[in-house]
Amino acid sequence: MATAVRRRRFLLQTAGLAGATAGLGLAGCDSAGSGATLDVLVASYDKSVGASLGDQWDKVIAAFRKKHPGIKVKLERVPFNKIDKTLARRVEEGREPDIAQSNIFAPYGEDDRLYTAGELFNISTQADFIRSFADAGTVDRELYGFPFLASTPRLFYNKELFRRARVGDAPASWDELRAAAEALKAIGVKTPYGLQLGPEAAEDEALSWMLAAGGGFTDLVGYDFETQPNIDALTWLRDELVAGKLAGTAPERLDRTEAYEQFLRGDIGMMIAHPVLMGAADQARLPYAHAPFPAKDGGTPAPIGLSDWLMAFKRNGHRKECGAFLDFLYSGQSAAAYGGSQSALPVTYTASDAVRDEPAQRPLWPFIDQLPQARFAPVNMRSWPDVRGAIRRDVGRAVLDKGDPVSVLKSLDDAAAKAEVAGTA
Template sequence: MWQNLPQVHVLNEQEVARAVRRRQFLLQTAGLAGTTAAFGLTGCSSREDVQLDLLVASYDKSVGASLGGQWDSIVPAFEKQHPGIRINLERVPYNKIDKTLAQRVEEGRAPDIAQSNVFAPYAEDDRLYDLTQLLDIATQADFIRAFTDAGTVDNATYGTPFRASTPRLFYNKELFRRARVSGAPTSWDELREAAQALKAIGVKTPYGLQFGPEAADDEALSWLLAAGGGYTGELAEYDFATSDNIGALSWLRDELVADGLAGAAPAELNRTAAYAQFLQGEIGMLLAHPVLLGAADRAKLPYAHAPFPKKDGGAAAPLGISDWLMAFRRNGHRKECGAFLSFLYSGKSALTRSGGRSMLPVTYSASDAATGNPAEQPLSPFIEQLSNAHFAPVNMRSWPAVRGAIRTDVGQAVMKGGDPESVLASFDESAVKADMEAATG
């Protein structure tokens, strides 16, 4: 008699947690429902022939990834659904996007929507719409919470996450086999032992420590998080010269760099060069983002990846990074900006925007779809890290200046004769100076 009853789906822990997060968000923002619904963001604009200026980054293909090409399909699809809105798409090289946007804003020519690494100064200057003014509540609730927290300034979210990523420890399986290393290290002592074994068989750079100026801030933060430290303290203020941070950089100096286990010049090794050297078999292991997956497959490199280890064992808190989209108030195109962002972060468009194996989705729904798609299974371990991702203080106006100091100087802390405590103290000084300039600027 029971055989015809419908089967009941039992929620797993991730599904339960996600449902709780969404319910909490909806309850917290229920009072905004009427206001947001009144915007009419998901339908066509009531205006005719509105042009939205969209400024985005273009990328090279040095690592074999195709990034940014999704706009060629998204823009026409949006315009087809919204015949009264035209998108004026402008691509700027990625390494110039922040400077270009800052110059446009200073000249009074801010685009309607822009991609950038920097959003806090524009938010604090009241130049941006926040997400409650652009997106309905369901769309807001769908963003992975760690990313919306990172995009929040003064209790309002202005940075819309875009091109999300989180790194893992990649390693060359063939080199590990030859060095008789059984698998990925699960502590810093094991990482050092693996590096020693790789060096013994002639590997040029056992661990690719990327402390060159291209992305030293990301590499350094991953190591600090793994030691229980970070760039900020409990009150979300800069706090560099802590015992955990000093200990992490001292360990790198004494246990990895001093013995040549991080190559000849880790303070000069940039991310792009490190990826290329890994693909050539010159680096045994390194922290890398999912953009490396496709390139390694095409190179037929025998690789694997694992969580970055905590100092004393286990998986470290993962680093999260993202570019951001922001909508400027200057032209008064709130409804049109909201319509475009709603389209971008809904349904199939969100999957398209995730960029295949080059970058990760930033919404729960797109993450679920990606991990359930056999073609996207290699991304699953990266996607699973996103909810616990820790970010640099990108929502602080002073962060670009502080980041610049880290990129320039952190490598010196781990070289022979380096003084981690002094270098970290200098970052605290840079942070105070940057905060003062931000407050008076």
């Protein structure tokens, strides 16, 4: 839990979120409202870190109230590392909020506790969600999880270290990545490639490599870990990076937050990272660049997509009010302002186009251009939290000396099968 808090603090320290809501008052439509009070449960972050999502929510709500004076909003903040458990407890106790932020939405959608997008949004707003993110939020053909704080990573690299190692362009294949890592090692870089298979977010690193090899976590019918592309990906990492000390001393323990900090110190030469790293690198005056993560044999694979999710619960009967609030949040200038920052990418086509048209937002353009191709872990499956835990616990073992990728992937299939059975019990 402490790791998750540390990661979120790092993101907020480097993101500059406070200016992201400057245009929020421009969106929405006038409405007298019903006199109802919306109970909104969101994640909170330490106030001491400077930029705070709590401050941003206050601005969102103030702007919404100007457009909808008849709808009150009661905001409840919960520490991010407790948000999922707090929401689950509230649901179990029959005290669902009207709107909640969480990493988990599939069980609530399957149990018919949530409003669908069709019950909340006008047609134009529904159609405006970027398809890859809308698909990830869909359960049984209904959109229940609304993407929020979206991101997609790229391959970041230290340009000065690349220059000193006489590495030219960013690697465009795995062979080129290994060659670049060997050159970085030769000039004394501690960790040529930052392989982040620690328990904070091992699933993201693993999925990036598996997608780049033509694999993934699922097929058309469900989980499918023990596939030849996945075996090839983990085997290559074990034999071509880890065995040669090109991925540091303990990749199975390297967490994302620690990797970002090592990159900023110049101890990591290249790594997968999210746009939030740009703000920190700029502050540190670190010479960096980024490129698409390379496919195994060259080319550009689908990037992974990441998002938190918003959802609206039925229990209190505030469908109209929930719809007004969420439609305001995701429409027009609201969505552009909320999504146009280094910590969160826009999740609608309209907002993406707006950010893409602003020269000041040029650093975000390559990340935004990736959004439609993003591929997600199966976050819309009830069993995903348990399966994610198994990946975080086990996948790092596959790339260690004498690690067995086949055995690890088989164990993940077994864990997924058990989680699926438990979810239907």
